[in-house]
Amino acid sequence: MARLAAVLLLSMLPAPGLAAQRDPAAIRQQLDGVVPAALARHKVPALSLALIRDGRIDVVAAWGAQGGGQPATPNSLFNVASLTKPITAEVALRLASTGRIDLDEAMAAHWLDPDIKDHEWRNRLTARLALSHQTGFANWRRQTGGQLRFRFAPGTGYGYSGEGYEYVGRYLQAKTGEGLDALAGRLIFAPLAMASTSHTGQAWFAGRIAAPSHDGAPLPPVIAAQPTASDDLYTTAADYAAFLASLIRSEAVTPDLASQRATVHADQTRQMCNQRAPATCPARAGFGLGWQVLDFAGTRFLMHTGNDRGEFTFAYWSPDTREGGVILTNSNVGGLAIIDALPALDLDPRFAAYLKAVAEN
Template identity: 45%
Template sequence: MAAASLAAATAQAHPVQRGVDDAALSPLSGLETAAPRLLSSLKIASLSVAIVENGEIAEAHAWGEASPDRPATIATLYNVASLTKPVSAEVAMRLAAEGRISLDEPMSAYWVDPDVANDPRSARLTPRLVMSHRSGLPNWRPAGGGKLSFINEPGETFGYSGEGFEWLARFIEAKTGEPFENLAQALVFEPGAIRDTAYTRRTWFEGRLAVPYDADLDVLAPQVADHFFASDDLISTPRDYARFVVGMFQKQGVTPDLYLEREKLQTVRLTQTCAGDEPGCAAEDGFGLGWETFLIGGRRFLMHTGMDDGTFTFVYLEPETGAGLVLFTNSTNGWKAVLPVLELTGADAGFIAHLRSSLS
């Protein structure tokens, strides 16, 4: 794809919906100017962003190409990859708030993966261990029919695991007797007015999906699930995912204790290796329940990323201030846009400095 083609698509992208009088105050004003250059220089096909301020959606905008010769708009649907996990974790949180599951109950009483049915470690898995990535399971079982097995002792160390989230979903279905997608719809999507998000293929995807592009801007085959995954392949728009973030700020469906438990450090991923007064130094860096959690300069930040072939997505929020940003791309190079976008939209300098140091 030529840079001129990207520029043409950017010019046609859906306009930001705001009034003329507040243009100078727009959190996206700097990004509006810089986006075409970012897309071209970083080889990113499209960028779609939603900004949350004071616990409400402030703006949404898209630039670039959703597919060859089709501009991205704020209605373009993206595969969010691992940003599926916070949504699935929220289903578990809201079931826990209703007393239908416990975060600390053994899941083996209702479901065990057949591959490890005879491994006594299966009896130690709980929703909390899965949601904080301490299940002891690998990210994925070996391809080509390979069997799932534990690689660590449950509860003892951090280990990012999509398999753990699939286990959690099957436990939830077995205990509640309801399909996981139905629970997500009733507990998360409907309360949050989330209408452009789904785990599996829908008729309303037609003509709206962003196709993935590799690092050289060659088109890849779209990934759309026909059977739900709790850990991957959710389809959404940044604005709709921002509605999910707003629901979290509003404490939808959770008790005050669970609201605080979500952001509490459950799993230490990195020990502090910087001076406490160093910009971006994190006093805490690890996972809460479904989210990465950081304590930087006395301020709490939650974050998650998603990456599949031709897809990169990012979300962060600051619970105390109600600030946040959702960023979707349909490009392998999408991760390169995160720091520039955060800087251009006025995110916290300490948070940006921490992310920069973690990438160096």
């Protein structure tokens, strides 16, 4: 998934500064000329995107077929898969900003999974470690015999883990007495007017879901009955971009926590730069709080992908350049359509060089 995300981003690199010279109407016109062919080539039913410049949304568009004979529109709802995780992380940061939680508190004081209730490492688990993928858990407990088990001591290494996010989600509910969906609604969705975003199925989903597909074959939508912290959020590109724009503007978090969000907590610089030209590597890279962070000597880019059986989604933003974007597809190979369809969106040359090195290795 990381390789595909890197290749995806490479497709957005014509000449540095080119996109900045175009107005939103020109960008939309170029996309209209290439996206439909890209969707057809890779059998991706639909793609929707929203782009941000200077902390504000300036392009929102959709192409292709939503399903059921309906065209995709900016109102189409997509399952964003693991792009759910940054929402959970932001709930935690906004609670911490008001003193409702402490990111370094032992979560066991409020939530303790029965599978590890007697383990010597149970009190090492904190929200900070969960949000930066340092819990020591596998991605899913089905990978460890159906039980939650530690693969390494919390805080001693990196291991991408949906279970870690589910753990912090249960901690937040136990600590505050509010469900994750209620917390997200109160702290993020309502303030940002994200009226088309939900962790669980809603009556207003009717006629709006971009039906998922796997290698061109349609799949039934996965709609959660209970909110999950790591997956299956439904939203529109414009709604998720509103979330990204809020992060760029550092809203509702303290300056210290905003800085911590964009700071590497789980360092992966050596692994991510292995066998690549040193000149293309970021000064530091790894996971921050909810986001993968690439720090190019002070210019930071934060990104995350989502990739389930019937979806591929991608989001990025920079607190330094104040740009960002979200691209949603309803296909497991949606990243391939993006590679072909979006050559006009440029990125910082240092970011571009690193991503090119990733794609070539």
